[in-house]
Amino acid sequence: MSRRFRSVILSPVLLAVLGLPYALAAPELAQAQASPATSKTAQPANQGVAKAAEPGDEYPRPAKPAKAYTIGVVVPMLSNPFFIGQAYGYIDEGEKLGARVILHEAGGYQYLEKQITQMEDLIASKVDAIDLVAINGSGTVPLVERAVAAGIPVVNCNVMTDSDQVVSRIRSDDFMVGRMQADFMARALHGKGNVVMLRGPAGTSWANLRGEGFRKRLAEIAPAVKILGEQYSQNTPADGLRLMEDFMQTYPQIDGVYNGSDMLGIGSAQAIRAAGKAGRIVITATDLQADAEKFMREGVLTASVLQQSVTIGRWCIRASINYLEKRPVPKQLWTPIVLVSKENLNQADFRGVRAPEGWKPPVR
Secondary structure, eight states: OOOOBOOOOOOOBOOTTTOOSSOBOOOOHHHHHHOGGGSGGGSOOOTTOOOOSSTTTTSOOOOOOSSOOEEEEEESOSSSHHHHHHHHHHHHHHHHTTOEEEEEEOSSTTOHHHHHHHHHHHHHTTOSEEEEOOSOTTTTHHHHHHHHHTTOOEEEESSOOSOSOOSEEEEOOHHHHHHHHHHHHHHHTTTOEEEEEEEESTTOHHHHHHHHHHHHHHHHHOTTEEEEEEEEOOSSHHHHHHHHHHHHHHOSOOOEEEESSHHHHHHHHHHHHHTTOTTTSEEEEEOOOHHHHHHHHTTSSOEEEEEOHHHHHHHHHHHHHHHHTTOOOOSEEEOOEEEEETTTGGGBOOTTTSOOTTOOOOBO
């Protein structure tokens, strides 16, 4: 029987203050964006901490409240399997806690106006709380302020808003995600070579922080690795394919490719395989959903940082319920991340990462 892969990188643990066995807190977003390298999240903080029996147990499920709350959830898209996993976390956790979850998707990171309309509809419907996955950091500030003014608390999930009025931020440590990719890239390239970067959508916290984490860490540990170019784009395989084809035409020698997500990684892997360079170019990415896993098993995708998408959804619902029940809620919670390559792929635990096969989100 294979052993479940449970290694995680966790943030500082709040014990006495919150009375929770595994509640994880970290500095405010402004600090993380201004100087992520100085954050305590740059080093593991889980030595001696008992591992979770189930994904998400680090931030425990609260008692089921007597009242059935209504929680609105807005996500950028559901064409990305990552967000389907997150949607499953919201819906399944809501059912376990007796909450009604209203799920909206905007259709892509380019549709800020649609997310604004969806938030306005939830505010008008007087939901008890809103879980927001922000399409754009600055563009969602008025939405949060409007909700708070209407007495509706907002929990910020996964992709950050710039508003400081949210109850809590629940996310992966995106700066650390970039650093982990850089560590792997430096080892795989033996400290020298040429790299290109596919960052993701401009204006999103994850594209910014992961890219900066990768850049800064690579400069620290492998200054002989040269970043030839980098591009922002929408988060689709088609964009990854297009950008990688352009990069290969522009630069004759590319040894490694950073991808901010596995949606971009799938596209860049397709381009590299079509060019007959599979296995000759190191490809790192984030998320490792099912399609990306196939490329890893085929030896095209080299490594990926696993985010706990289902866990993010669960924790957002738990934090919302805790706040509505007047319990303490940390200002920031970091979900576990782990780097996976072909060497440890068979031991990876995907229960907190993917929705059950065939599950369909009840989207509006």
